[in-house]
Amino acid sequence: MDWTYSPAPENAAIANLEPTYRPFIDGEFVDGGGEPLKTINPATEEVLAEVGTAAQEDVDRAVAAARRAHDEVWGRMPGAERAKYLFRIARIVAERSRELAVLETLDNGKPIRESRDVDVPTAAAHLFHHAGWADKLEYAGLGPAPKPVGVVGAVIPWNFPLLMAAWKVGPALACGNTIVLKPAETTPLTALVLAEIAAEAGLPPGVVNVLPGAGDVGAAVVGAAVDKVAFTGSTEVGVQIQRRLAGTGRRLTLELGGKAANIVYADAAIDQAVDGVVDGIFFNQGHVCCAGSRLLVQESIAEEFLELLHARVETLRVGDPLDKNTDVGAINSRAQLDRIVDLAAAGDEEGARRWTSSCPLPERGLFFPPTVFEGVEQTMRIAREEIFGPVLSVLTFRTPEEAVAKANNTPYGLSAGVWTEKGSKALWTAQRLRAGVVWANTFNRFDPASPFGGYRQSGFGREGGRAGLEAYLAV
Template sequence: MTTKTNEQAHSRDMASLLFGDLWGYAPSPESTDHVRYAQRYGHFINGRFVEGKDHFSSINPATEEVIAEFASADEAEVDRAVQAARAAYVGVWGKMKPAERAKYIYRLGRLIQENARELAILESMDGGKPIKESRDVDIPLVAAHFLYYAGWADKLHYAFPGATVSSIGVAGQVIPWNFPLLMAAWKLAPALAAGNTVVLKPAETTPLTAMKLAELCQEADLPAGVVNIVNGAGRTGAAIVKHPDVDKVAFTGSTEVGKIIQRAIAGTRKRLTLELGGKGANIIFEDAPIDQAVEGIIQGIFFNQGHVCCAGSRLLVQESVAKEVIQKLRIRMESLRVGDPLDKNTDVGAINSRAQLDKIHELVQSGIDEGAHIHQSACHLPSRGFFFRPTVFTEVSQSHRIAQEEIFGPVLSVLTFRTPDEALKKANNSPYGLSAGIWSDKGSKLFSVAGAIRAGVVWGNTYNQFDPASPFGGYKESGFGREGGLHGLKPYLEVR
C-alpha cells in the first residue's frame, strides 16, 4: 500500500515537471535536406582527397543505416601522410610568419562558424548525439577553439616566461568518437598554432565531420600537407604512433589503449600527451543547493549519453540529504526525452555503436549481479537504433565494478558518505583522476575539497563546462598533458 502511494506520488511529481502533462511534444526533427556528403571517402593527404582501400561503413546509430564508406589506411598510406606533413613543415608551415599562420587558423574557425548548421547535423547523424548538443555545444566550441588558438600563433614567446620556444615538427593525433569534431579541434588548433603539421586519425565510427573539416581546409587554402587526415581503425592509429618521423603523439581515448601507446613509443624520444578515461566523482554536500545539484547530476552523467571521459559517473551524496537527492534525481530522470538525435527536443540520443551498447549492458548486468539497486527511466525507446534507458544505481559499494570501471554510458552509480573526509577518500579511491564536481554553498569547504581532490578539472556547483581558454586533462591514469588554454600549447612546443 505504502509502495503504491509512493509510486503515485512519484508519477504526480514527474507530471508536475511536465506542466501536468497538459501538452505533449510534437516531433521536431532537424531537416537533413541541405547536408552534403559523399558515399565513399578515402583519405585527405597533402591537400587532396585520395582514394583508399579496405572500406568500412559508418552507420547512423539511431537508425542503423549506412551513412558512408571510409577507407582504412595501411602503413604505406600513413607514411605518405607523414611525408606530406614533414614536407609541409620543412617547406612552408614551420617557417611561415606566425601572423600568417594565425590568419589561416582564424580562417578555419570562421569557416566552421559559417558551416555550423551542416556540421551539427552531420555530427548528430554520424555519432548519435542530440542535435541540441551538437548545435549548441560541440560545433560552437570547435569554432571557438580555432579562434582562440589562432591568436596564440604570433604570441608564443609571451606564453612561457624566461624561455625560448620553438615548434616540434610532425604531430600524430588519434581521437575518439564521443566528440568527433571537437576532439579534432582540440588536437589541430594548438598543434598548428605552435607551428607543427599534423596527421590526424578520426575514430572509425565517427569519421564524417573530419572529412568535412578536410573540405574546409581546402576552402581555407591551407597549404597542402599541413593537415592530413587518414581514416581507419586501430591498425591505422598504430601506424601513426609508430611512424619514425612522427615527433609528437597525442591521443584521446581509453586508458587501455593509452598504455599501449605509451609502451609503443618506449625507446624513442617522441613526445606524448594522453587524455584517457575517468570515473568522475560528483560530491553533493548537505549544504548544497539541492535542486541545482540535481540538475548538475543530470548534466554530469546524461550529457552526450554519458559518452564523456569526465562524466560525473560516481555520485557521492551526504547521507543526510541522500533520500531527497535520489528522489528528485529519479523524478528528473523520468522527464528526460530519449530518442531521435535529430529531434530538437531530445535530451538523450543514441548510443554510439553496438559494441558500446553491449559494453553498457554488460556492466549494468554486473551492477545487478553484484547487488546494487537499479532504477531506470520508463521512457519509450525507439524500435531501431542503439538506445539505453537513463539508469541510476543505488546501494553501490566501492568494490562494485560499476563504481570502479568507466561505463561510458548513461549510467550513474550512487554512493553515500557521512563526513567530508570520507567523501574525499572515496572520491580519490580510483586509478583515474580526470574530473570531479563539488556541490556546497560553503566557500571554505569548496576550496578545501577542491584542493584535496586528485583530478585535473574540478567543477564547483556546476558540471561539464568546457571552454577553449580552460585547460583540460587528467591526473594519474587519466593521462598527462593539457588541452586548452595557455597550458595546452606546451605539449606542442619545445620550451627551453
C-alpha cells in the same frame, strides 16, 4: 504538467552527406589503400556512407607530406600568417555550423541540440582561441624563442569527433606544427569535412592530413616518424601507446578514461545540484571521459536528493537524435551498447539496486535508458570501471573526509564536481581531490582558455589554455 512534445526534427539533408568519403593527404582527397568501411547512423543502424581507409603506405605518404610542409612552409611561416589560416578555418566552421551539427548527429548519435549548441560552437571557439596564440607564443611563459616540435600524430575518439579534432589541430597549427589526424573508425565524417574546410581556407598542402580507418591505422600513425603523439581515448590503448613510445624521445600526451565523482554536500542548492548531476552523466549519453558517473551524496539528504533525481530523470526524452526535443540520443555503436549492458548486469549481480527511467525507447537503433544504481559499494564494477554510458552509480558519505576518500578511491583522476553553498568547503574539497579538473556548483563546463587533462590512469599533459601549448613546442 504535460511533458508531451510534438516532433521537431532537423532536416537531415542539411548535412550534405556524400555517398563516399576518402582520406585527405597532402592537400587532396585520395583513394586509400585500406579496406573501405561503412559508417552507420546509430539511431537507425542504416549505412550513411562508405569511407576509404588508409594503408601503411598512405600513413607514410601523409607523414612525409607533413614533414615537407613543416620544413619548407608552415614551420618557417610567421605566427601572424599562421593565425590568418586558423582564423579562416574557424570562421568557416562557424559559418557551416548547422551542416556540421547535423552531420555529427547522424554519424555519432548525439542529440542535435548538443551538436548544435555545444560541439560545433566549442570546436570553433578552440580554433579561434589558438589562432590568437599563433603570434604570441614568446609571451606564453614557455621560453623566449619557442619552436614547433615538428610533425604531430593525433588519434581521436568517437564521442566528440569534431571537437576532439579541433582540440588537436588548433594548438598544433598555432605552434607551427603540421598534423596527421586519425579519426575514430565509427565517426570519421566531420573530421573529413574539417579537412575540406582547411583546403577551402587555402591551407598549404600537407599541413593537415586526415586518415580514416580502424585501430591498425592509429597504430601506424603512432609508430610512424612523427615527433609528437597526441592521443585521446581509452586507458587500455593509452597504455599500449606509452609502452611503444617509451625510450624513443618522442613527445606524448594522453587524455584517457575517467570515473568522476560528483560530491553533493547537505548545504548544496539541491535543485541546482540535481540538474548538474543529470547533466554530468546523461549529457552525450554518458559518452564523456569526464562524466560524473559516481554520485557521492551526503547521507542526511540522500533520500530527498534521490527522489528529486528520479523525478528529473523521468523528464528526459530518449529518442531520435535529430529531434530538437531529444535529451538522450543513441549509443554510438553496437559494441559500446553491449559493454553498457554487460556492466549494468554486473551491477545487478553484485547487489546494487537498479532504477531505470520509464521513457520509451525507439523500436530500432542503439539505445539504452537513463539508469541509476543505488546501494553501490566501492568494490563493485559499476563503481570502479568506466561504463561510458548513461549509467549513474550512487554512494553516500557522512563527513567531508569520507567524501574525499571515496572520490579518490579510483585508478582514474580526470575530473570531479563539488556542490556546496560554502566557498571554503568547495576549496577545501577541491584541494584534496586527485583530479585534473574540479568544477564547483557546475559540471562539464569547458573553455578553450582553460587547460584540461588528468592524472594517473586518466593520462598526462594538458589541452587548452596556455598550458596546452607546451606539448606542441620545443622550449
